[in-house]
Amino acid sequence: MDKDGKVRARFAPSPTGALHIGGAHTALFNWLWARRTGGTFILRIEDSDAERSTAGYEDTIMDGLRWLGLDWDEGPDKGGGYAPYRQSERMSVYRKYADELLEKGLAYRDDGAVIFKVPSGVSLLMRDAIYGDIKIQSEKASVSQDGSVKDIVIIKRDGMPTYNYAVVVDDHEMDINWVIRGEDHISNTPKQMLLYRAFGWDMPNFAHLPMILGKDKKKLSKRHGATSVFEYGDLGYLPDSIFNFLALLGWSPGGGAEIFDRNVASESFELSKVTKKPAVFDIDKLNFVNQEHLKIMDPAVKKKIIEPFWVKLGLSPEKHSDQYLMDALVLMGARGRTTRELAEFSDYFVSFAPVKARYDASEVGFEQREPLKKFFAAFMGIPNWDAEEMEAFARNWCRANGTPLKEIALPLRWAMTGRKVSPGIFEVVQLLGPDECQTRLKYYGFLE
RNA sequence: GGUCCCAUCGUCCAGCGGUCUAGGACACCGCCCUUUCAAGGCGGCGACACGAGUUCGAACCUCGUUGGGACCGCCA
Numbered sequence: 001m002d003k004d005g006k007v008r009a010r011f012a013p014s015p016t017g018a019l020h021i022g023g024a025h026t027a028l029f030n031w032l033w034a035r036r037t038g039g040t041f042i043l044r045i046e047d048s049d050a051e052r053s054t055a056g057y058e059d060t061i062m063d064g065l066r067w068l069g070l071d072w073d074e075g076p077d078k079g080g081g082y083a084p085y086r087q088s089e090r091m092s093v094y095r096k097y098a099d100e101l102l103e104k105g106l107a108y109r110d111d112g113a114v115i116f117k118v119p120s121g122v123s124l125l126m127r128d129a130i131y132g133d134i135k136i137q138s139e140k141a142s143v144s145q146d147g148s149v150k151d152i153v154i155i156k157r158d159g160m161p162t163y164n165y166a167v168v169v170d171d172h173e174m175d176i177n178w179v180i181r182g183e184d185h186i187s188n189t190p191k192q193m194l195l196y197r198a199f200g201w202d203m204p205n206f207a208h209l210p211m212i213l214g215k216d217k218k219k220l221s222k223r224h225g226a227t228s229v230f231e232y233g234d235l236g237y238l239p240d241s242i243f244n245f246l247a248l249l250g251w252s253p254g255g256g257a258e259i260f261d262r263n264v265a266s267e268s269f270e271l272s273k274v275t276k277k278p279a280v281f282d283i284d285k286l287n288f289v290n291q292e293h294l295k296i297m298d299p300a301v302k303k304k305i306i307e308p309f310w311v312k313l314g315l316s317p318e319k320h321s322d323q324y325l326m327d328a329l330v331l332m333g334a335r336g337r338t339t340r341e342l343a344e345f346s347d348y349f350v351s352f353a354p355v356k357a358r359y360d361a362s363e364v365g366f367e368q369r370e371p372l373k374k375f376f377a378a379f380m381g382i383p384n385w386d387a388e389e390m391e392a393f394a395r396n397w398c399r400a401n402g403t404p405l406k407e408i409a410l411p412l413r414w415a416m417t418g419r420k421v422s423p424g425i426f427e428v429v430q431l432l433g434p435d436e437c438q439t440r441l442k443y444y445g446f447l448e
Numbered sequence: 449g450g451u452c453c454c455a456u457c458g459u460c461c462a463g464c465g466g467u468c469u470a471g472g473a474c475a476c477c478g479c480c481c482u483u484u485c486a487a488g489g490c491g492g493c494g495a496c497a498c499g500a501g502u503u504c505g506a507a508c509c510u511c512g513u514u515g516g517g518a519c520c521g522c523c524a
Contacts, residue, residue, distance in 0.1 A: 014524045049523060113522055131453070140451060143520060147450055156522040163524045187452060187519040210454085210517095217516070245460095248473095252461050256472050275461080278517060282459045285474045295487085334487045345486095394483085409483035421485035 007039025009178040011065075011072070012167070014046045015057035018228035019064030021281065022182060022212050022220055025246045029209055029274070030180045031070045032247070035266035039178075043075030044170060048087040048160050058086075064229045067239050069262055082174040087166055090173075094161040097169050097199065098154055106198045107154065114155035116165070116195065118142050124190050129207035130274045131186070141190035152191055164188055168195040171204055180207040180271070183278070184219075207271050210250045211278040220281055236309065236338025238297075241290040248289070249279040259292045287337040294342065295334050299326040309343030315350040325349070327431055331423045348417040349431070352440060355418035361444040364411065369445060371401070375408055376447045385434050387426040394426070415444045 011027040013019070019027070034041035043065070047053035062077060074080025084090055098114045101107035107116045122138035144150045154165035161169070171179060186208050196203045214224035226232055232242055243262060253260060253268040294302070303326045310317045317325055328349035329342070336342030347354040364372070375397060382393055398405050413425045416437070422428055429437050441447035 012524090016524080046524060052523070111522090115522090134452075136452075143451070145449080145520065147520095150520090153522045158522080160522085162522065167524090182518090183453070184518050185524095188524095190452090208453090213517080215459090219518080248460065250461090252473095254462080256462080258461080258473055277454060279461095280459060282474070285460060288474055291487095332486090335485070337486095391483085404483085406483050413484065419485090423485085425483065 007034055007037040007178050008042065008174070008176050009034045009039060009180055010042040010044050010171070010174070010176050011070075012044040012046050012170075013061050014049070014052070015054060015061060016049075016052045017057055018060045018230060019068075020220075020227045021229065021232075021246070023061075024064065024068060024229050024242070025212055025249060026180070026182055026209060027065060027070050028068070028243065028246050029207075029250075029271075030178075031072075032266055032269040033178060033180060033207075033271055034073075036269040040073045041071070042080070042082075042174065042176070043072040043085065044174070045076055045086045045088075046163070046166065048163070048166050050088070050160070053088075060230075067233065068229060068243055069239055087161070087170065090166075090170065091159070091161075093173060094155065094166060094169055095159075098161075098165075101154070101198060104198070112157040113153050116152040116154050116198065118149055118151050118194060120149065122194070122197070124193050126189050126193060126206055128186075129205055129271050130210075131183075131208055131276055134186070134189075136190045138190070138194060141194055152194070154195075164191045165195060168192045168199075168201075172196070172199070172201045177204045178207065179204045180209065183208045183211050207274070210275055212249055213278050213280045215280060215282075217278075217280065224281070234340075236340030236342070237286065237290050238293050238305070238339065241286065241293045244293065245286045245289045248285075249281070250275045259289065259296075291334060291337040294336070294339070299330050302326075302329050305339055306343050306346075309340050310347065310350050313343060313347055313354070315347055315354070317350050320350065324431070331427055331431060333423060335423070345419075348419070348422075349428075352436070352443075355416070355440065356443070358418035359414050359444075361411075361415070361446075364444075364446075368411075371403070372408065372411055372446050373448060376412075376441050380434070380438060380441075380447065385430060387424065387430040390426040390429060411446065415440050415446055 009030040011030045013023050031041050033039070043062070045058050047058070058076070065072070074082060074085065076085040098107065101116060102109070102114065107114050109115070118138060118141060120139045124136050124138060124141065126134045126136070128134060139149045142150045142152050152164060153162050155161055170176075189206060193203060212220050214220050220227065226235060229242060233239070240261060244260060247265050248258065251269070251274050252258070253265065257264070300322070303322060306329060307317050307325075328346055332342060332346050336345050378397065379390070379393065382389055394408060395405060398408065409425050412429070413420070413422055416422070416425065416428055416432060438447060
């Protein structure tokens with residue numbers, strides 16, 4: 001704890017790509033812990049590798065975090081009491097401390113680089129909030145492929161600090177007292193502990209998170225399809241769902257609750273309850289979580305979110321009133337697991353064009369068309385354009401003519417939606433309105 | 449190859465020595481509802497990796513085996 005006893009946790013991505021699922025998961029748990037404890041969540045950009053880092057990705061990562069609803073209290077864009085928050089701007093600090101190690105005789109120069117001498121015979125005990133105590137001997141902290149002890153480069157030949165060194169200096173300088181990161185960093189921790197020890201600094205609390213694996217149980221990567229959080233957005237997943245789903249990978253709020261929002265999560269989050277076992281990213285579960293969030297979403301908000309997806313399908317939702325579109329989405333109910341599916345499945349409310357593209361009524365022969373024409377002629381004359389009355393009318397007509405209801409419900413559905421499935425067809429017809437209904441029926445020759 | 453870590457249904461989580469013939473969720477399969485499909489309701493399938501201990505008693509503790517993962521860059 002720092003002097004205030006408050007948690008200071010950070011997410012320290014390297015700007016070499018968009019925010020990916022693994023990074024989002026790490027950021028999320030840091031955020032949860034900071035929010036849960038009333039602490040501070042810091043964003044630090046680890047761009048010490050000029051070759052691979054780009055300013056553009058820094059923005060992309062920040063956009064990704066914002067999209068997920070993970071707000072930070074200190075960072076390169078908003079400053080804070082420990083600025084600068086970009087490693088590329090902290091060079092003097094790294095040099096200063098490297099000199100200190102050089103003076104103490106704990107490091108040496110070699111070929112322009114500064115190298116930390118790994119001591120032997122030191123027992124390291126890392127107390128991980130999730131994994132428990134892990135003991136390791138200093139000579140095993142940094143090893144070459146051949147098994148020999150390898151001293152740790154802290155300043156590269158080009159003058160830039162290495163990751164293991166910069167993290168320690170930054171975390172110390174920024175009073176970071178909780179280092180929460182992926183399990184792939186466990187093996188780096190002893191190296192970093194050696195550095196803390198050399199400087200005589202207090203060590204932060206460590207907490208390593210379980211990895212997220214693909215279906216093949218391998219570390220999630222591009223091979224597994226979408227990796228950046230924005231790709232999931234394009235696919236039709238809500239930020240709330242990604243947040244919820246990611247939080248469920250390695251943790252659960254207890255009580256069987258699986259669908260929750262950021263507030264609930266940040267109120268009940270407990271680092272000690274985080275799982276150790278790597279978790280497989282299961283798209284089926286994500287779909288379910290997304291559908292659940294879609295179900296509880298306010299129609300007005302939902303309309304706003306679906307609109308761009310309709311546009312992407314080449315439709316023009318702006319030709320309709322907000323109320324009409326909202327009504328259409330309410331009718332759609334829980335159909336569609338993603339916003340993209342929901343937009344596709346409801347396209348016929350926005351325009352007749354996709355209906356025509358899907359359906360041509362060619363399978364309806366003369367002998368079926370004639371009775372349909374009779375029915376629809378009467379149907380269009382219904383006094384009140386109301387779903388319940390329509391259904392009652394249709395049922396009566398069918399009973400009187402000895403026809404099953406589906407004989408007219410199915411063709412009607414096809415003509416209205418171009419699909420074999422839809423919400424209750426009379427409700428669809430009611431919402432589409434008499435004019436549109438007539439237009440579609442006539443187009444298919446179901447009405448004179 | 450070396451070091452470290454992990455191990456409950458296909459998947460995600462509960463379980464933290466007795467209430468476990470192991471619970472929930474997703475997926476899957478039935479049935480109900482129904483003009484269709486979702487949703488909803490009901491039911492089914494399905495796991496403590498294995499072997500030794502410790503203990504009156506082990507999914508929970510210890511050790512071993514097996515399996516899986518991560519890391520071993522002057523990348524982060």
